[in-house]
Amino acid sequence: MRSLYVSLIGLFLFMLPAIAELQSVTVGGELRIRGNYWRNTFNTTSQPVLIGNNVRWNANVLRGRPIGDPVGGQTIISYFDWDSAGDDYSLVVQRARLNITAEFTQEIAAFIELDSFDVWGENFRSDYLTGLDNRAQNFNNVTINQAYIQAENIFGEPLRLRIGRQELLFGKGWLIGDNSNHPEFSCLSFDAVRLSYAPRHFEFDAFWSKLVERSPIKSNGDTDFSGIYARYHPIESISIDAYWFWVRDAAERHDINSGILLGWIESWRGLNTYGTSHLHTLGLRMYGAVNRFDYDVEAAFQLGDASAVGFLFKPFNYGDNRAKYNSWAVDLDVGYRFDILWQPRINFGAGYFYGEDNRGISFRDWINPFLAFQRPKSSISFNRLFSNTVHSYFLDEMGELSNFWTVRTGISAFPLESVEAGMNLAWFGVVDRFEMPRHIRVQGLRVPILPPLSFLTQAARSDIGWELGLWAKYHYSEDLVFKMGWTRLFTGGALHDGNFNDLNGLVFNGGTGTKDADYFYIEATLQF
Numbered sequence: 001m002r003s004l005y006v007s008l009i010g011l012f013l014f015m016l017p018a019i020a021e022l023q024s025v026t027v028g029g030e031l032r033i034r035g036n037y038w039r040n041t042f043n044t045t046s047q048p049v050l051i052g053n054n055v056r057w058n059a060n061v062l063r064g065r066p067i068g069d070p071v072g073g074q075t076i077i078s079y080f081d082w083d084s085a086g087d088d089y090s091l092v093v094q095r096a097r098l099n100i101t102a103e104f105t106q107e108i109a110a111f112i113e114l115d116s117f118d119v120w121g122e123n124f125r126s127d128y129l130t131g132l133d134n135r136a137q138n139f140n141n142v143t144i145n146q147a148y149i150q151a152e153n154i155f156g157e158p159l160r161l162r163i164g165r166q167e168l169l170f171g172k173g174w175l176i177g178d179n180s181n182h183p184e185f186s187c188l189s190f191d192a193v194r195l196s197y198a199p200r201h202f203e204f205d206a207f208w209s210k211l212v213e214r215s216p217i218k219s220n221g222d223t224d225f226s227g228i229y230a231r232y233h234p235i236e237s238i239s240i241d242a243y244w245f246w247v248r249d250a251a252e253r254h255d256i257n258s259g260i261l262l263g264w265i266e267s268w269r270g271l272n273t274y275g276t277s278h279l280h281t282l283g284l285r286m287y288g289a290v291n292r293f294d295y296d297v298e299a300a301f302q303l304g305d306a307s308a309v310g311f312l313f314k315p316f317n318y319g320d321n322r323a324k325y326n327s328w329a330v331d332l333d334v335g336y337r338f339d340i341l342w343q344p345r346i347n348f349g350a351g352y353f354y355g356e357d358n359r360g361i362s363f364r365d366w367i368n369p370f371l372a373f374q375r376p377k378s379s380i381s382f383n384r385l386f387s388n389t390v391h392s393y394f395l396d397e398m399g400e401l402s403n404f405w406t407v408r409t410g411i412s413a414f415p416l417e418s419v420e421a422g423m424n425l426a427w428f429g430v431v432d433r434f435e436m437p438r439h440i441r442v443q444g445l446r447v448p449i450l451p452p453l454s455f456l457t458q459a460a461r462s463d464i465g466w467e468l469g470l471w472a473k474y475h476y477s478e479d480l481v482f483k484m485g486w487t488r489l490f491t492g493g494a495l496h497d498g499n500f501n502d503l504n505g506l507v508f509n510g511g512t513g514t515k516d517a518d519y520f521y522i523e524a525t526l527q528f
Helices: 002-021 260-269 493-497
Strands: 024-039 055-057 089-103 108-119 143-151 159-166 190-197 202-212 223-235 238-249 277-290 293-305 324-337 345-353 404-416 419-430 435-437 439-442 445-448 457-459 463-475 480-491 517-527
Touching: 435 445, 463 493
Parallel strands: none
Antiparallel strands: 024 089, 024 517, 089 108, 108 143, 143 159, 159 190, 190 202, 202 223, 223 238, 238 277, 277 293, 293 324, 324 345, 345 404, 404 419, 419 463, 435 457, 439 445, 463 480, 480 517
């Protein structure tokens, strides 16, 4: 909290010379409270950690196979169980936002937004037995979500400059959003410079942001995120967006500290050297409405150096320093609203997110006596970046599901003027399946056949399952909205076997059972 006060005082002193020109101050904000409950889904009632009940395959049956799990390493873990053996996962989250807009002239303004994201029961003194609970001090998490200066009509043109911490939301938030659609909607903002130009029928945005600052450890080793987003609206029924996003990760990475002889071998084999990673995302979106028909289709392609991902794929000492991004994704949604009682709307959609799973090993590589000096091949799926889109409340609650495809449909209607309700149905499948160690099942347990022979594998199933959801929204007033919903996941064989779909295709989602799962939520949002 002290750092927050210092920041606010510093900002106030910075703006002090301009206070005489201050014309207006506007105060606004939002209070959002949501109760979430998952059944037969996660391993634990808190954030999963690497403990025994998370392990699906031990490292000893995966010898020489490049797994690439950023948490488990060569041991395959899963955050999911798909059974009722453990506790269910439930929590109430609350987000409070308070913002101030200070307008100095018609063209110059400052915007500051304070943000507090909390879990009920974790931010106050609650140890009634001893009175010694100090969580109220440890969980003081009021932050500055946004704080920027904005200048309009630069050079007399429709040109806007925004400098400072700010939210970035482009298009429908398919790749860049603010986390507002996630069940646990913690804030997402960027320390950025954004330039916007908006003449008639055309809008153009260019931005640069700092994701990680590593100075003085390495003067040029930061991670930056920048891009260009353009929108063209030639006629009422058609809008076209085109964009380029670029993540540059210059973190210094080394596999091991080598001696002279080993260093010579590494140099000869091209090992233990990682360049700067460049994730380029090129995308195109077309959307609009004609009478009662609406449509939205978006596609993106990713390319560039992926050393940061290849670094994770280390079956022994070395990762894949030649890894490349080469993936694509597409999402389509069409709908039609009927001009009858309740104004029902039906929609159909589909999505595809490229996946890659090269985690197997051939017999030839397995018997290679220099296997430890082999350069492994990484598995790089489509990176969802900072997506605001949630395809599944079970597998995609933070917008990080990849290596999958889906088809969906839904219907919604207004049974009352202030009430909207609907039903959704979706099916999910795996794009590239995981090669499991060859095994048999004994009382539900996977027992590997000849564990040292890691080249013996069998493909996991590809049917993730069906999701059926019901939801309702009540507009009590213009400012206050209530929501509630229930979704059931009918688990398929892919969730029992497990595939690498979680966290952009880097983490396993296999469980220990085959039970169907449920998700319930109820939410209230007040804006002022």
